[in-house]
Amino acid sequence: MIGVSIFIVALLLLLFGFPVAFTFAGIGIAFVVLFADPAELAQIPFRIYSNMGDNGEGQVLMAVPLFIFMGLILQRTKLAEQLLESMGQLFGSLRGGLAISTILVGALLAASTGVVGASVVAMGLISLPVMLRYGYRTELATGTIAAAGTLGQIIPPSIVLIILGDVLNVPVGDLFRAALAPGLVLIGAYIAYVVIFCLLKPEAAPIVPTAPGVDRTEVILRALVAVIPPLLLILVVLGSIFNGIATPTESSALGCIGAVVLALVYRKFSLHMLWDSALETVKITAMVFAVLLGASIFSMGFSYTGGEHQVEQLLLSIPGEKWGFLIFIMLLITLLGFFLDYIEISYIVLPLVYVVVLELGINQVWFAILVAMNLQTSFLTPPFGFALFYLKGVAPEGVTTAGIYRGVVPFIVIQLAVLISLLAFPEWYGMSAVQPSAW
Amino acid sequence: MLAALEHKLDRLMDWLGNLAAAMLIALVIIMAANVISRYAFRASSLGLEELSWHLYAAIFLLGIPFALRTGSHVRVDLLYEKFPPKKRALIDLVGSVVFLLPTCLVVIWGGWQFTAAAYSLGPQPDSVGAFFSQLVSSGIGERSQDPGGLLNRWIIKGVIPLSFALLLLASISFILHRLNVFLGIETPVDDTGPHGL
Amino acid sequence: GTDNASTGNTTSSAPLQKIVLKLAHGWPKGYPLFGESVEDYARLVGEMSDGRIEIRVDSTNKHKSAFGIFDFVKSGQYDIGQSASYYYGGKDPDTLFFSSMPFSMTAIEQYAWFYHGGGLELANEVYAKHNIEVMLGGNTGMQMGGWFRNEINSVDDLKGLKMRIPGFAGKVVAGVGVVPTNIPTGELYQALERGTLDALEWVSPGLDLRMGFHKIAPYYYTGWHEPGTELLYFFNTDSMAKLPGWAQSILRNAARLTAYNMTTAVFAANADNWDTIATQYPNVQVKKFPPEVLQALKKSNDDLIAAELARSPMARKIIESRQEYLRRARAWTEIGEQAYLETMRN
Numbered sequence: 001m002i003g004v005s006i007f008i009v010a011l012l013l014l015l016f017g018f019p020v021a022f023t024f025a026g027i028g029i030a031f032v033v034l035f036a037d038p039a040e041l042a043q044i045p046f047r048i049y050s051n052m053g054d055n056g057e058g059q060v061l062m063a064v065p066l067f068i069f070m071g072l073i074l075q076r077t078k079l080a081e082q083l084l085e086s087m088g089q090l091f092g093s094l095r096g097g098l099a100i101s102t103i104l105v106g107a108l109l110a111a112s113t114g115v116v117g118a119s120v121v122a123m124g125l126i127s128l129p130v131m132l133r134y135g136y137r138t139e140l141a142t143g144t145i146a147a148a149g150t151l152g153q154i155i156p157p158s159i160v161l162i163i164l165g166d167v168l169n170v171p172v173g174d175l176f177r178a179a180l181a182p183g184l185v186l187i188g189a190y191i192a193y194v195v196i197f198c199l200l201k202p203e204a205a206p207i208v209p210t211a212p213g214v215d216r217t218e219v220i221l222r223a224l225v226a227v228i229p230p231l232l233l234i235l236v237v238l239g240s241i242f243n244g245i246a247t248p249t250e251s252s253a254l255g256c257i258g259a260v261v262l263a264l265v266y267r268k269f270s271l272h273m274l275w276d277s278a279l280e281t282v283k284i285t286a287m288v289f290a291v292l293l294g295a296s297i298f299s300m301g302f303s304y305t306g307g308e309h310q311v312e313q314l315l316l317s318i319p320g321e322k323w324g325f326l327i328f329i330m331l332l333i334t335l336l337g338f339f340l341d342y343i344e345i346s347y348i349v350l351p352l353v354y355v356v357v358l359e360l361g362i363n364q365v366w367f368a369i370l371v372a373m374n375l376q377t378s379f380l381t382p383p384f385g386f387a388l389f390y391l392k393g394v395a396p397e398g399v400t401t402a403g404i405y406r407g408v409v410p411f412i413v414i415q416l417a418v419l420i421s422l423l424a425f426p427e428w429y430g431m432s433a434v435q436p437s438a439w
Numbered sequence: 440m441l442a443a444l445e446h447k448l449d450r451l452m453d454w455l456g457n458l459a460a461a462m463l464i465a466l467v468i469i470m471a472a473n474v475i476s477r478y479a480f481r482a483s484s485l486g487l488e489e490l491s492w493h494l495y496a497a498i499f500l501l502g503i504p505f506a507l508r509t510g511s512h513v514r515v516d517l518l519y520e521k522f523p524p525k526k527r528a529l530i531d532l533v534g535s536v537v538f539l540l541p542t543c544l545v546v547i548w549g550g551w552q553f554t555a556a557a558y559s560l561g562p563q564p565d566s567v568g569a570f571f572s573q574l575v576s577s578g579i580g581e582r583s584q585d586p587g588g589l590l591n592r593w594i595i596k597g598v599i600p601l602s603f604a605l606l607l608l609a610s611i612s613f614i615l616h617r618l619n620v621f622l623g624i625e626t627p628v629d630d631t632g633p634h635g636l
Numbered sequence: 637g638t639d640n641a642s643t644g645n646t647t648s649s650a651p652l653q654k655i656v657l658k659l660a661h662g663w664p665k666g667y668p669l670f671g672e673s674v675e676d677y678a679r680l681v682g683e684m685s686d687g688r689i690e691i692r693v694d695s696t697n698k699h700k701s702a703f704g705i706f707d708f709v710k711s712g713q714y715d716i717g718q719s720a721s722y723y724y725g726g727k728d729p730d731t732l733f734f735s736s737m738p739f740s741m742t743a744i745e746q747y748a749w750f751y752h753g754g755g756l757e758l759a760n761e762v763y764a765k766h767n768i769e770v771m772l773g774g775n776t777g778m779q780m781g782g783w784f785r786n787e788i789n790s791v792d793d794l795k796g797l798k799m800r801i802p803g804f805a806g807k808v809v810a811g812v813g814v815v816p817t818n819i820p821t822g823e824l825y826q827a828l829e830r831g832t833l834d835a836l837e838w839v840s841p842g843l844d845l846r847m848g849f850h851k852i853a854p855y856y857y858t859g860w861h862e863p864g865t866e867l868l869y870f871f872n873t874d875s876m877a878k879l880p881g882w883a884q885s886i887l888r889n890a891a892r893l894t895a896y897n898m899t900t901a902v903f904a905a906n907a908d909n910w911d912t913i914a915t916q917y918p919n920v921q922v923k924k925f926p927p928e929v930l931q932a933l934k935k936s937n938d939d940l941i942a943a944e945l946a947r948s949p950m951a952r953k954i955i956e957s958r959q960e961y962l963r964r965a966r967a968w969t970e971i972g973e974q975a976y977l978e979t980m981r982n
């Protein structure tokens with residue numbers, strides 16, 4: 001039970017409040033020393049190096065600093081605020097306009113990166129201060145951002161779909177296409193939730209006020225003028241990917257240049273602003289990567305002491321009938337998602353169930369999308385949901401871990417509801433539960 | 440004297456942060472230039488592509504000690520936010536000894552071997568002069584194997600132990616400050632995680 | 637681990653003590669063909685030793701380092717490794733020649749060179765410097781020239797072409813004006829679909845089909861740059877020396893058998909998947925590069941080889957051995973298999 005007990009130890013020790021990254025790393029090291037071979041600690045630099053970018057793989061994480069930088073420039077120059085306020089005003093007397101705008105901007109960012117850390121942090125920087133300033137309830141604001149930030153996981157491009165394609169032997173292009181409908185449904189469900197929530201609790205989401213004496217048409221015109229340039233920036237980033245000019249990772253560098261150009265056009269550029277944003281980017285990037293590296297050392301403590309083997313044993317008890325199997329696997333992944341990160345889950349669980357998926361004639365693409373949605377939820381589930389750590393790391397004072405945990409609960413419920421609908425009615429999403437004859 | 444040491448270490452970390460910030464700006468420019476030259480002129484340099492990931496890796500690695508100095512590493516504050524300053528200082532002191540310092544030592548030890556393995560491959564320079572001339576001509580040890588790729592892989596690999604050695608230094612200042620808070624000599628700064636956003 | 641517990645120093649006190657060895661390979665767990673063959677190796681060693689040798693196999697899912705196998709085995713972190721030699725050309729350029737070279741030997745020709753033409757001895761001479769003993773690990777057979785979005789009719793069509801093609805072959809195509817572009821594996825599909833890349837090479841139908849490139853780049857060119865890529869087993873010399881003779885023999889001979897098994901398994905997968913392409917994907921157009929293009933690539937390759945000959949005496953020794961063997965082996969291939977294939981066609 002050593003492998004699994006590491007989670008209980010981590011849960012207790014994290015509560016003391018020492019930085020997450022070093023708590024994770026320290027526990028991982030202690031477990032390897034106590035229950036495995038201490039000489040294996042020499043493999044840690046190899047794990048760090050695999051995130052650095054030699055031979056390509058770690059390079060996709062370059063989107064993290066670049067997205068944060070872009071987000072900070074937009075934030076410091078108030079361009080982000082202007083974008084969200086204007087979008088909020090467009091909603092007029094409908095409450096929750098800022099939250100809905102956040103979801104829409106989050107969806108656009110999701111379409112330009114596959115790295116959840118990048119979009120959660122960027123959204124946290126851009127829209128959390130604005131929502132809080134307009135008196136939004138903290139839970140609504142943080143929940144919306146965490147959920148919108150993890151959309152990057154299901155909306156292509158997506159690292160998790162790439163990994164699933166590899167593990168489940170499906171072309172990644174097929175997965176990207178199949179993920180689109182569930183992603184859109186998820187966006188719709190988030191928005192519906194915000195609208196209903198704000199109808200029930202109007203005080204949680206104040207209306208964005210407009211200047212007195214300005215009529216509605218003028219508000220709309222002004223808002224459109226303010227909205228277009230930042231949206232244009234995001235569309236340029238997306239466009240560079242779709243037109244084959246840049247890879248998603250490279251496009252985030254173009255996004256930074258675009259943000260600087262916008263700042264210049266709006267006469268909000270200064271070297272001081274640029275340097276300040278860069279310095280802040282370094283801090284936040286370091287926070288995100290310290291968590292990633294800490295978690296990587298922590299996972300050594302899990303897998304090197306037999307944890308992987310224990311999960312494998314558990315999988316031997318999989319039911320051999322299609323629906324029993326699917327429900328079992330979905331529950332197992334949800335459960336593991338509370339503690340393990342999505343990469344570990346994909347690599348530990350999926351190679352073992354892959355054969356069963358084939359034997360039962362389950363459509364691999366459908367199965368992969370189910371898993372991807374489930375793993376997206378794992379970013380949001382306390383205690384170890386990475387999106388929650390990242391958001392906490394960039395949140396202003398007064399936003400607590402507990403508040404973030406509470407805020408995300410309704411969105412987890414939405415995720416699970418959409419997941420269940422995809423499980424029960426794949427045809428709603430243009431998919432089939434059974435394996436097509438040739439793909 | 441210890442206060443002077445704490446101050447010196449903090450200045451070093453601030454300098455490190457500025458270095459990483461400069462690297463970030465260079466990274467953006469190089470990546471954008473590479474995209475434009477590849478798309479517009481159908482020319483691209485694998486050397487520049489490699490330089491981008493070198494910069495990116497150095498940014499997050501060197502940023503880690505800087506972020507410790509600025510209190511930017513995220514905490515679970517379910518209980519921590521309710522603790523008085525002395526108790527927080529105590530948690531940080533114990534946490535440093537149990538989690539942070541061992542992590543630094545392990546990564547410095549392993550990272551040193553990792554770097555040495557890359558450095559010690561192939562012909563080795565036998566003097567300081569030979570070191571510098573080989574560094575810029577054929578490179579020392581492991582190199583990229585792609586056309587136009589970079590030499591001297593040990594440099595970027597060496598940033599791993601370097602950054603954790605610097606993290607060790609940052610921890611000393613971190614610990615000294617908490618010790619003073621715990622003993623009631625100083626008032627706490629920067630230990631709740633906000634960073635002026 | 638080189639302590640007794642993990643490598644099992646069985647000769648002294650307890651003759652029936654189980655020998656436990658750690659193996660790292662450079663593929664994800666259960667990766668078709670390459671990863672599967674390592675699992676087969678571990679099983680085979682277990683069977684041949686009647687359970688007295690246990691090999692614990694770690695994939696990249698566990699150690700996270702696809703290109704760290706050389707370092708792992710050299711330093712004794714792992715007793716055994718399985719990987720491709722040419723991944724380590726940046727560490728020791730002489731290791732480049734033990735996978736495959738452009739315009740060089742086919743799988744069977746290269747096997748003859750390794751086992752009967754002094755190739756394996758040369759490989760071990762190179763790897764001995766790194767405290768590693770090598771055995772052959774299996775061959776991919778003929779690799780395809782890659783997936784192209786557009787047809788290549790002249791050398792001009794290659795100029796400015798953005799292609800993912802790593803390593804030595806990347807240098808060869810760079811010599812005729814191709815722009816070798818490194819893109820992370822996960823972003824390859826989208827890059828090719830969107831035209832960020834114009835072309836890429838992967839392996840051959842057995843492994844290419846699962847990547848889905850056929851849906852976005854219809855021109856599938858026949859091979860020239862990797863006519864038969866061999867994987868190697870790495871053994872840490874110290875770990876090996878501690879083992880009794882029978883155990884060493886099992887480890888080496890099981891590798892030899894595994895190499896054969898993998899080579900035939902890849903051939904079978906290529907045949908199956910090629911059949912799928914031929915019967916179910918009418919849009920895929922198999923092309924050969926025009927002679928003019930191949931001439932230019934050959935010229936670029938010759939220039940690079942000339943530079944390699946001058947680089948070190950060891951490189952010269954290996955290249956000359958390969959060239960001499962290729963000349964002899966190819967003469968027989970032409971009169972043997974090639975003549976037969978031509979006979980069959982008529």
Ligand code: NA
Nearest residue numbers: 110113152157
């Ligand atoms: Na995405």
Ligand code: NA
Nearest residue numbers: 779837838839
């Ligand atoms: Na290849």
